[in-house]
Amino acid sequence: MEGENTKPKILIFGGTGYFGKYMVKASVSSGHKTFVYARPVTQNSRPSKLEIHKEFQGIGVTIIEGELDEHEKIVSILKQVDVVISTVAYPKFLDQLKIVHAIKVAGNIKRFLPSEFGCEEDRVRPLPPFEAYLEKKRIVRRAIEAAKIPYTFVSANLYGAYFVNVLLRPSESHDDVVVYGSGEAKAVFNYEEDIAKCTIKVINDPRTCNRIVIYRPQTNIISQLELISLWEQKTRRSFKRVHISDEELVKLSQTLPPPEDIPISIMHSLFAKGDSMNFELGEDDIEASKLYPD
Ligand SMILES: NC(=O)c1ccc[n+]([C@@H]2O[C@H](COP(=O)([O-])OP(=O)(O)OC[C@H]3O[C@@H](n4cnc5c(N)ncnc54)[C@H](OP(=O)(O)O)[C@@H]3O)[C@@H](O)[C@H]2O)c1
Structure with a gap:
């Protein structure tokens, strides 16, 4: 039919969260019919949550309110979409196994991107607390593969x-900057908007399946x-470096x-060891920038 939107329809879990909001906006602005599965808003919900729901409705997002254990509801929504992206928070990482199960039952999903968006967890071995966090992501990976x-x-x-906010604290008044380890290890900083835009390209690319x-x-x-030096040049200020050793x-x-x-x-993983x-x-x-040089 003329004018019909043939782009994959995208369902996002965790879309109201810190990174999820970038994902939802990238999906909408690249013309995908976008659905967000979110916990119900109630009178006790934070005003910011209500605002996000309102904002999403204003840009044409379909919000489906529900919990992750509402299997039948999730299966019926999955049947209306093509791609699923999860950006759920840490306490919900293992609940993604419920999404995996529902996707298996629905049988129509062309691509699933679980809530990762961090380091390559199969190739780093950080300190035990972060290791336990990543292990949950690995369990979800293995379940999807299986x-x-x-x-x-x-x-x-x-x-x-x-991370610029965490490291440089630009909105606070201060003269010091905490440096984790020697400060010399390199890390890869990618802006959230770029990550989200790139991810929208990834979902429909056969090379990334x-x-x-x-x-x-x-x-x-x-x-x-190097980041601190750039910040000093930009702000024309100098900051005392306070190192926390390895x-x-x-x-x-x-x-x-x-x-x-x-x-x-x-x-410790990102800055003292330079795990990224x-x-x-x-x-x-x-590597994404080789796939999409623009
Ligand atoms: N690369 C990096 O630098 C970096 C930094 C931070 C995070 N991350 C990764 O990005 C992904 C998303 O993290 P985020 O910080 O954006 O998440 P977030 O904002 O904390 O939460 C995302 C969504 O998860 C749902 N949620 C949160 N807590 C919940 C709970 N206790 N019970 C049920 N649902 C809950 C909420 O959705 P609803 O209320 O709408 O249901 C929330 O909006 C994670 O995989 C995380 O590891 C990466």
């Missing part, structure tokens, strides 16, 4: 805006010390109570 669901696992590396795609553009690789980070990861032990272990750059990409690896 269910023979077409997938793409996205290793987006560091969310740029998120049943593959891991790593987002590692050369231009986005930078050490913590040993101190390990100790903190062992002594902080859960879940506070997770962020410190993540900082700690492995070479071989000929078999798919």
Whole structure:
């Protein structure tokens, strides 16, 4: 039919969250009919949650309210879409096994992208608290493979805006910057909007089916010390570097109570060890900026 939208319809779980919002907007602006499966908003929901729902409705997103254990409801929505992207939060990582099961039952999904969007968890071995976090993502990967669901696992590396805020604290007044480890290890910072736009290309690309795609553009690789220097040039200020050594980070990861032990272990992995750059990409690896040079 003339004018019919033939682009894959996308269902996003966790779409109201920090990264999910970028994903929803990228999906809508590239012309995909977009559905978001979200927990119901109630009178007790945070105003920001209500705002997000309103904003999504305003841009044509279909919101389906429900919980992840509403199997029949999820299966019936899956039958109306082609692609599923999950950006659910850490406490819900293993609940994605329910999505995997529903996708298997529905039988029509052309691609599933689970909630990854971080480091390449099959190739890093961080400190135990972060390792346990990644292990949940690995369990979901293995379940998707076993269910023979077409997938793409996205290793987006560091969310740029998120980590610039964490490291440089631009909205606070301060003279110091915390440096994790020596500050010399390189890391890959990719802006959330770029990650989301790239992911929309990935979902419909036959080259990325049943593959891991790593987002590692050369231009986005930078050490913590280099980032601080750039920030000093931009702000025409100088900041005192306060180092937390490798040993101190390990100790903190062992002594902080859960879940506070997770962020410190993540900082150790990303900045003291440089895990996002700690492995070479071989000929078999798919790197996003090579797939989409523009
Ligand atoms: N690469 C990086 O630098 C980086 C940084 C942070 C996160 N990440 C990754 O990005 C992905 C998404 O993380 P995020 O920080 O964007 O997630 P988030 O904002 O914390 O949450 C995403 C959504 O999950 C649902 N949710 C959250 N807590 C829940 C709970 N207790 N019970 C049920 N549902 C819950 C909510 O959706 P509803 O309320 O609508 O149901 C929420 O909007 C994760 O895989 C995470 O590991 C990567």
